Amino acid sequence: MKILLTGSSGQVGYELERSLQGLGQVVAVDRSRMDLANLDQVREVIRAERPQLIVNPAAYTAVDKAESEPELAHRVNAEAPAVMAEEALALGAALVHYSTDYVFPGQDPDPRAEHDATGPLNVYGASKLAGEQAIAASGVPHLILRTSWVYGTRGKNFLLTMLRLAKERDELRIVDDQHGAPTWSRTIADTTALILAQAGKHGQDGWRDWWQENGGIYHLSSQGRTTWFGFTQAILEEAGIDCRLVPITTDQYPLPARRPQYSVLSSELLQQRFVRLPDWREALRLCLA
Numbered sequence: 001m002k003i004l005l006t007g008s009s010g011q012v013g014y015e016l017e018r019s020l021q022g023l024g025q026v027v028a029v030d031r032s033r034m035d036l037a038n039l040d041q042v043r044e045v046i047r048a049e050r051p052q053l054i055v056n057p058a059a060y061t062a063v064d065k066a067e068s069e070p071e072l073a074h075r076v077n078a079e080a081p082a083v084m085a086e087e088a089l090a091l092g093a094a095l096v097h098y099s100t101d102y103v104f105p106g107q108d109p110d111p112r113a114e115h116d117a118t119g120p121l122n123v124y125g126a127s128k129l130a131g132e133q134a135i136a137a138s139g140v141p142h143l144i145l146r147t148s149w150v151y152g153t154r155g156k157n158f159l160l161t162m163l164r165l166a167k168e169r170d171e172l173r174i175v176d177d178q179h180g181a182p183t184w185s186r187t188i189a190d191t192t193a194l195i196l197a198q199a200g201k202h203g204q205d206g207w208r209d210w211w212q213e214n215g216g217i218y219h220l221s222s223q224g225r226t227t228w229f230g231f232t233q234a235i236l237e238e239a240g241i242d243c244r245l246v247p248i249t250t251d252q253y254p255l256p257a258r259r260p261q262y263s264v265l266s267s268e269l270l271q272q273r274f275v276r277l278p279d280w281r282e283a284l285r286l287c288l289a
């Protein structure tokens with residue numbers, strides 16, 4: 001199977017390039033080969049490569065910057081995935097796409113299930129939701145994997161920011177009233193590969209039926225929950241770094257983009273159908289180990 005993988009320089013894309021190897025020939029493209037802001041180029045690359053599967057972790061992920069660049073965020077997160085869906089459908093290929101807890105407004109403390117009402121609070125979340133909707137409307141066989149609070153040992157993420165800041169400062173002030181589940185980029189990539197291996201087991205004839213039966217939206221987050229403050233405490237504890245931590249409220253840390261208060265996703269459906277997901281604290285330990 002030929003797999004076209006986007007965003008290979010990103011947290012999830014980097015891990016996917018490794019995790020997907022066992023499934024076929026992975027053609028990894030970065031921004032220099034396929035700029036998602038250039039929709040003609042997205043089309044041209046897919047037509048030239050003719051993959052059987054497109055895996056798209058590339059995204060505009062700068063949540064605050066998106067507030068002042070809504071058109072670019074929308075092009076990359078909604079229009080480019082729409083083109084991928086259209087082209088994949090024409091090729092008879094399938095599409096795996098990633099989305100976010102930020103599609104929800106986050107007013108309810110209970111974990112959100114796949115078909116709970118969405119209502120993004122910021123431009124990034126709205127652009128990601130538009131991407132989901134375009135893919136679903138296209139009719140392409142697809143998986144949309146919504147995840148949350150992604151971290152890893154490379155790229156730009158909260159874990160690495162906290163490790164850096166804790167060494168530079170005596171005290172960190174961290175919001176303690178936004179709740180969610182930090183998810184290791186490797187968990188996302190390995191889980192994706194495991195699901196796709198199940199699809200692949202059914203041979204060429206069964207492949208289409210598998211997508212028909214199993215395609216759609218799934219939540220793919222670590223189990224358990226914490227706050228950004230709790231996540232920071234755990235990071236410093238695990239890394240053995242001493243730094244004073246002060247819990248604050250969201251109002252005390254003003255940013256351009258509003259963020260949901262409760263971002264916990266229920267990943268029950270994915271776990272019932274495919275594979276168990278780790279607790280956030282255990283995954284953090286493994287990542288830092």
Ligand SMILES: NC(=O)C1=CN([C@@H]2O[C@H](COP(=O)(O)OP(=O)(O)OC[C@H]3O[C@@H](n4cnc5c(N)ncnc54)[C@H](OP(=O)(O)O)[C@@H]3O)[C@@H](O)[C@H]2O)C=CC1
Nearest residue numbers: 007009010011012031035036058059061098100147149150
């Ligand atoms: N990060 C997080 O906390 C969360 C992420 N998600 C979703 O998970 C998926 C993976 O995210 P993650 O790996 O963390 O994201 P990263 O920010 O780590 O990586 C994003 C990737 O997208 C690429 N990219 C951005 N703009 C373009 C463009 N115009 N053309 C081509 N490539 C582009 C980046 O390339 P370059 O290196 O050149 O900039 C990079 O490879 C995304 O769909 C994201 O929305 C969901 C929940 C949480």
Ligand SMILES: Cc1cn([C@H]2C[C@H](O)[C@@H](COP(=O)(O)OP(=O)(O)O[C@H]3O[C@@H](C)C(=O)[C@@H](O)[C@H]3O)O2)c(=O)[nH]c1=O
Nearest residue numbers: 061063100101102147148149150158173174175228253
């Ligand atoms: C650096 C810093 C941040 N914070 C707060 C700000 C914010 O409310 C919270 C999270 O900060 P960040 O801006 O790093 O996280 P943010 O960009 O909001 O992270 C989101 O990214 C996108 C891509 C997603 O899809 C989401 O799931 C989520 O992971 O931590 C502090 O309280 N103190 C600090 O020193």
